[in-house]
Amino acid sequence: MTSLTSLDSATSLDAAEDAAENSADSITTADERSPAELAAGRLRLRRENRRLFVRRFLANKSAVIGSALLLLVAVVSLLAPWLTGRDPYALEVADRLKPPGAEYPLGTDNFGRDLLTRVLYGTRMSAEIGFVVALSSSLLGLVVGLYAGYVKWLDQILMRVMDGLFAFPAILLAIAMMAALGPSVGNLMICLTIVFVPSIARLVRSSTLVAKEQTYVEAMHALGASHNRIVWKHLMPAALSPLIVQGSFVFAEAIIVEAALSFLGAGIPAPTPSLGNLLSDGKLFIYNSSWMTIFPGLALVVVVLAMNLFGDGLRDLLDPHARRAGKKR
Amino acid sequence: MTIAKHQEVSAEPLLRVNGLKKHYTAAGKTGFRRSTVKAVDGVSFDLREGETYGLVGESGCGKSTLGKTILRLTEPTEGEAFYRGVDLFKQSRRSLQAYRRELQMVFQDPFSSLNPRQIVGQALEEPLVIHGIGGPKERTARAMDILRTVGLQQDHYYRLPHELSGGQRQRIGLARALILNPRIVICDEPVSALDVIIQSQMINLMRRLQTELKLTYLFIAHDIAVVRHISDRIGIMYLGRLVEEAPTDELFANPRHPYTQVLLSAVPVPNPEAAKRQRIVLEGDLPSPLDPPSGCAFHTRCPYATDRCAREVPIHREVSSGHMAACHLV
């Protein structure tokens, strides 16, 4: 039965929910309520919506776990200097390659530096890079994507450039650029931003292309709105929620690429503790002092998992289609 | 309640559309040869101050394109549109801005014509912001006023579109068009997405506002019964051309073009006893606008077509006072 297999029972559910969400009551045409009553009603509506959002959020396991882990990562990153009270660069030659114990909870490395402190600082460095890269590539990608989606002739130019960047594997492109720019934290951030702009731009462009065709954009033209006004007031908000979700994935991705680059020696110059550097240091001692690899590795897993879970949860909450799937549970 | 026929309809047109054409080029079936879709192909009509001109036709006849082209939401291929003596099609984007205030549009789809992320108040104030009218306080006051004008309440100001019903959304669409005090409102299928009861509420509201605010409507719709109820004059379109134009009562009493006759007979009548009337059921579909028939575009479906109809394009001419038709047989 073609007619039945293709049937989406959600169609009429949508209608029912539309009706259910429609809390308007137009039977009273005269408006006799005082401003205070209006404000109270508005507040009630907001509170109700917030309550529903909280419930939806709590029902979404990945969002809850992701945010909890993320909070942990944020706290660790911010408080890194105070958590152990040690200097990540302080060499204690006598205590080289100490296994985890009372004095050094995660042991020490081959120079006798406290691994816990270095993992904390490394996490901080990774989070910082992830955050900056996610933010800057989102902003850049947003501008490129919006104008590519809105202006037809610009689309050809901008998207061909993006395609060119897209053609290289992320890590290869980053290595090439780092080789050209020279290793430093700032250069790494610039490189990674350039690497991740195309994926964001592509996403923003596609949502802009859809939003551009909506009647409300046509209505804005009919009112005489300027192009910039349409782009920033009407098309940008439509791109925002997929952008935020994609941004959180870029966050995680950037951390992985940073770790890979540092591991290969093309990233952050030693002795700065970054998770990639720590792993790289540990690989020589992996048989005898496996803690040097295990703990930075675990930290990397936690940070990336946190971002990915958070991004997944966010998508479920922000994306209307995924939202419905969440509701049925 | 009877509404006395509104205001005086002046004889001098407020808007005169002359020989309007809108052609699109589309890739041909093979992808190589480009072909032309003549969405609107030489339409002329007048819009007189204070009247409602109904434009009727089936989907694909070009009626919506016509409305959008007048507002230059899409650029015309050829033709003129004189508004108060000024050709809108010759204005630059900047000088058009002044006229946009006076020519507004209401759209068909109440679901997509409002930005889902904007509260109603913002949507209503946006036209004022764009045209630099008033300060924030004054704009809010005007938005509240216009809400009442279209029969909504003040607390709708803070609602998001998805919290409103279709009828309420369409009222917001109307309010957004009216907040700039336009003289002409082009209504593109403003009630066809609404349920009958809500539709009749909306039609009543639009008629009332026309009198109160001295509006001139170009009312585009496919439902001829609705158009009849609101229009003073009606134009019937088929495949990009006007085939008949007459004052409403004259058109219904005396439909001259075979297509108009078919259109009238196809409307289902909510009266089972009258239902056994003779209905002219047309053969076949609307021809593809990519490949319109020669001569009179309607000849492929017309029950009265002759050889001449296939050869010669009929001229849109006056058949009696104020009644125009494009058919060889009248």
Add this chain to the structure above:
Amino acid sequence: MTAEPLLQIRELKTYFHTERGRVSPVDGVSLEVGKGEIVGIVGESGCGKSATAQSVLRLFDEKRLASYEGEIRYGERDLLRLTPKQMRSVRGNEISMIFQDPLSSLNPVHTIGDQIVETLRLHQSIGRREAAKKAVELLRLTGIPAPERRAREYPHQLSGGMRQRVMIAIALACQPQLLIADEPTTALDVTIQAQILELIQDLNRRLGMSVMLITHDLGVVAETCSRVVVMYLGQVVESGSVRDLFRKPLHPYTIGLMRSVPRLDGDRQRELPAVPGSVPPLHQIPSGCRFAPRCPYADDKCRSSQPELAALPGTDTQVRCWHAGRIAGWEAAQ
């Protein structure tokens, strides 16, 4: 009832479990479709007419979303008691359904012919060649010109009216006894609508197939149906023969619905008599009579207790109104 009943719905309730609690878009609906009869179901959007139709075929996701109560008697069986597997053999085989939007109901990557063949072979054990022949016949039956050629075309190559004919051909594939048509002409132009309605009536006469026609257009009902059921907020408010109902509507909602339709022969200068307000959302159902807040005749009794659907003595009209007998008089007095 003149005809022998084919489908009897008794006190059907459909529940949707939503985030804001349980709502019932179909709330105690009882109606019958006789053999060879065309029954119209009318109401505004949100009145539950589509939900009723989809409940008959149990198209809602019962695992997570919806649940049913009541009885849907079809022949000897109660459709609500069937297993999912048994239900699948009823769908398309004995009861078929067509929808408002024929484009999204057709698979864009298969030809029209293949889609009909697939349906045929799903329910009957016939060979490919024979099925292909039958597919062409079905297309011819639905008035598609040059059916052999059309069978090899894809949905996007057809116009809206043609697609709806194809949907009807697919629906007819297994010679169902009942066709449920959910707003089949709403997306079509009037001239094409006239063709499709003509076709449905013709098939009803020639094949003796019963039709449940869901529509918001009273004109469509008047021209095609023999009986009509008017729904409001998930309930039947009035039902009866088309002739009686249009001549003398009894429920204030039916009256309001009929008056708000602009007519070709009505007085243009008058305002359209519109029912005030709009259909309330399902989670804000008024107590008492559901139509009371919008009804010009509502009194305290209407607002406090709910009337039952009751037959009017001496007719086969049923009305859900406390003042059913008196409304006509009040209307006349106005």
